[in-house]
Amino acid sequence: MSDFLExxxxxxSVSLAATAVAGAVSLxxxxxxxxxxxxxxxxxxxxxxxFFGLPPVVVGLVLYLALSRSGPLGFLELLFTPAAMVIxxxxxxxxxxxxxxxxxxxxxWARYGDELITDGATRLQALPQILMIIRADLVTGVLxxxxxxxxxxxxxxxxxxxxxxxxxxxxxxxxxxxxxGDLSLALALGAVLVGxxxxxxxxxxALAGQxxxxxxxxx
Amino acid sequence: MxxxxxxxxxxxxxxxxxxxxxxxxxxxxxxxTSVEASGLLANILPQFTAKTGITVNVIAQGTxxxxxxxxxxxxxxxxxxxxxxxxxxxxxxxxxxxxxIAWNDFIIVGPSSDPAHILGGKDSVTALKAIxxxxxxFVSRGDRSGTNTAELRLWRAAGRTSEALNPEKWYHDIGGGxxxxxxxxxxxxxxxxxxxxxxxxxxxxxxxxxxIEGDSRLINRYDAIELNPRKHGAARLDAAKIFADWLVxxxxxxxxxxxQVNGQQLFNPxxxxxx
Numbered sequence: 001m002s003d004f005l006e007x008x009x010x011x012x013s014v015s016l017a018a019t020a021v022a023g024a025v026s027l028x029x030x031x032x033x034x035x036x037x038x039x040x041x042x043x044x045x046x047x048x049x050x051f052f053g054l055p056p057v058v059v060g061l062v063l064y065l066a067l068s069r070s071g072p073l074g075f076l077e078l079l080f081t082p083a084a085m086v087i088x089x090x091x092x093x094x095x096x097x098x099x100x101x102x103x104x105x106x107x108x109w110a111r112y113g114d115e116l117i118t119d120g121a122t123r124l125q126a127l128p129q130i131l132m133i134i135r136a137d138l139v140t141g142v143l144x145x146x147x148x149x150x151x152x153x154x155x156x157x158x159x160x161x162x163x164x165x166x167x168x169x170x171x172x173x174x175x176x177x178x179x180x181g182d183l184s185l186a187l188a189l190g191a192v193l194v195g196x197x198x199x200x201x202x203x204x205x206a207l208a209g210q211x212x213x214x215x216x217x218x219x
Numbered sequence: 220m221x222x223x224x225x226x227x228x229x230x231x232x233x234x235x236x237x238x239x240x241x242x243x244x245x246x247x248x249x250x251x252t253s254v255e256a257s258g259l260l261a262n263i264l265p266q267f268t269a270k271t272g273i274t275v276n277v278i279a280q281g282t283x284x285x286x287x288x289x290x291x292x293x294x295x296x297x298x299x300x301x302x303x304x305x306x307x308x309x310x311x312x313x314x315x316x317x318x319x320i321a322w323n324d325f326i327i328v329g330p331s332s333d334p335a336h337i338l339g340g341k342d343s344v345t346a347l348k349a350i351x352x353x354x355x356x357f358v359s360r361g362d363r364s365g366t367n368t369a370e371l372r373l374w375r376a377a378g379r380t381s382e383a384l385n386p387e388k389w390y391h392d393i394g395g396g397x398x399x400x401x402x403x404x405x406x407x408x409x410x411x412x413x414x415x416x417x418x419x420x421x422x423x424x425x426x427x428x429x430x431i432e433g434d435s436r437l438i439n440r441y442d443a444i445e446l447n448p449r450k451h452g453a454a455r456l457d458a459a460k461i462f463a464d465w466l467v468x469x470x471x472x473x474x475x476x477x478x479q480v481n482g483q484q485l486f487n488p489x490x491x492x493x494x
Contacts, residue, residue, distance in 0.1 A: 068291045068292065068293050069291065069292035069293055069453045069454070070291045070292045070293075071291075074292070074453065075453075077453075079293055080247055080276060080278060080293070161247075161276070161278040162278070162279070163276040163277060163278060164261060164277065166274075166276055167276075176256075178398070178399075178402070179252070179256065179395075179396045179397075179398030179399050179402070180256050180398045180420065180421060180422065181398055181401060181402060181405075181421045181422040181423030181424070182422050182423075183422075183423055
């Protein structure tokens with residue numbers, strides 16, 4: 001049971017950390033892509049949307065080779081640690097959150113952009129205001145990023161190594177138990193994983209619903 | 220400036236996450252699925268950690284992959300079971316010391332209906348010949364693991380190379396671990412070669428039973444391999460040596476011999492008299 005709680009705890013904290021880092025990167029970038037016009041902007045947007053479906057196992061493999069002691073980042077000694085899993089999941093979550101934030105920012109900028117600029121704000125000053133306007137979409141974006149990270153197995157099993165008590169997450173445990181023929185245990189853990197995902201989604205959607213109601217006269 | 224702050228947040232997060240792994244002494248053991256999945260390591264490692272304060276982080280892979288992990292420098296010590304691949308590893312200069320710690324045996328398992336009519340025999344090569352001529356399903360790991368190379372050695376003795384086997388419709392190369400191969404064999408009513416430890420601790424046998432056992436060609440040796448400091452400067456070889464020495468010590472050998480699943484001994488300690 002303590003093993004089980006440890007696994008669930010590690011899964012959630014790794015994915016939360018990855019989502020937090022990804023959100024910190026993606027929120028400003030997603031909005032900036034909509035607000036600041038520059039050459040190559042379309043290309044970057046297309047690329048980010050293309051990376052939406054980045055195969056986790058490929059991210060895991062590339063990161064594995066980079067973090068290996070014989071790879072360029074080997075000196076960091078991060079391979080087979082939770083930190084490596086956070087990096088992998090961050091890479092997976094960034095395109096998703098950025099793309100969703102960008103889409104919402106684009107809509108909001110089309111509608112309120114002129115108004116904000118005529119009020120005397122620079123584009124940089126308008127950025128946080130745009131993020132404020134689309135805060136309900138931010139929740140959806142961050143949630144989508146979390147869902148992606150907590151459910152993937154391909155990347156974390158490669159860079160984490162599925163080490164008992166250190167890098168064993170819910171998804172890698174399911175893979176392991178299936179390979180040991182403990183199908184009912186694997187299924188039970190799968191049910192927990194689904195349950196956790198649903199309750200986190202439900203909680204955040206409830207919070208988002210409140211935020212939307214509170215801010216309804218602004219938008 | 221903003222970007223810099225985010226980089227700081229990232230670094231801080233990683234530092235916090237890594238603190239738990241970095242402060243205590245730990246080594247990475249690249250090992251095979253059979254010693255991990257059978258529960259042996261989980262059973263004996265706490266004794267070692269309690270005694271020395273060194274945490275052993277186990278990466279369970281097939282022997283081929285485990286040796287590759289060590290070649291890249293990502294493991295500090297190796298525990299595998301493929302004499303040929305190990306000899307290659309030693310010849311390439313990656314290893315300083317190689318010691319046998321335990322042995323058990325491979326067995327051929329298959330459906331209780333036994334469509335190839337080989338149940339109860341001792342000769343594994345004759346059994347494979349019968350499976351091939353009856354063209355009944357056979358599952359191969361296909362992952363360069365110790366079990367996979369042992370299987371291919373037996374097939375060669377039975378007159379079939381892997382090139383000749385792969386096009387055969389009854390020969391299923393699943394490219395997975397021992398448990399996955401047993402799951403597949405169970406689902407397809409196929410024969411497969413497995414190590415006894417994984418078999419005894421496997422929980423989805425279905426109609427599979429032991430078909431062939433007791434052939435001297437089916438012996439399965441586990442070796443602890445220490446790495447060559449000249450090739451592995453970054454590895455934690457001091458702690459790894461303490462671990463390898465412990466594995467062959469009377470204390471660890473007793474623990475290996477005492478480990479049982481469902482009342483059956485899985486590994487025979489053999490450091491004192493290698494088989």
